[in-house]
Amino acid sequence: MMSGSHTSQDDADFSSLNKFRINNMMNLKIISSHNNKISYKDRFESGYLTNHTATLPFFGNTLLLVIDFYWDPVYVLDRFPNSKIIKENDDGSFRIEIYANDGYGVKMWLLSQGDMVKVISPQKIKDYIIQDMIHALKYYDYDI
Numbered sequence: 001m002m003s004g005s006h007t008s009q010d011d012a013d014f015s016s017l018n019k020f021r022i023n024n025m026m027n028l029k030i031i032s033s034h035n036n037k038i039s040y041k042d043r044f045e046s047g048y049l050t051n052h053t054a055t056l057p058f059f060g061n062t063l064l065l066v067i068d069f070y071w072d073p074v075y076v077l078d079r080f081p082n083s084k085i086i087k088e089n090d091d092g093s094f095r096i097e098i099y100a101n102d103g104y105g106v107k108m109w110l111l112s113q114g115d116m117v118k119v120i121s122p123q124k125i126k127d128y129i130i131q132d133m134i135h136a137l138k139y140y141d142y143d144i
Helices: 046-052 074-079 104-112 123-138
Strands: 062-069 084-088 094-101 117-121
Touching: 062 074, 074 094, 094 104, 104 123, 117 123
Parallel strands: none
Antiparallel strands: 062 094, 062 117, 084 094
């Protein structure tokens, strides 16, 4: 189950996730949808999540993500249909603009790319990726 707001907070901090588990809910109440009409412009748009979260349904606020991708750029373009290649860098990587969101799905996707991706902007996503990598290295007693 998801809320009707695709711009809600969503992150690795499980206490702030906008997800619901039916087995944790108490005092459930059925509310008729006949009296709760939502205007067409305010409806939930699942396609928005698909186009902005690398096919992972996590919520977040819209942002312009700029990355250098060190592999076949089609992989990124397929994941994010609204993305575009800005230029090919001298090192063979591709600078790509991605209209995404700042939710955990995009962050997971970025982290899963390993050394094939470098976040250029926004700074808050870049900082998130760096901090997550530093935290992971601590599991291996690796000091930076």
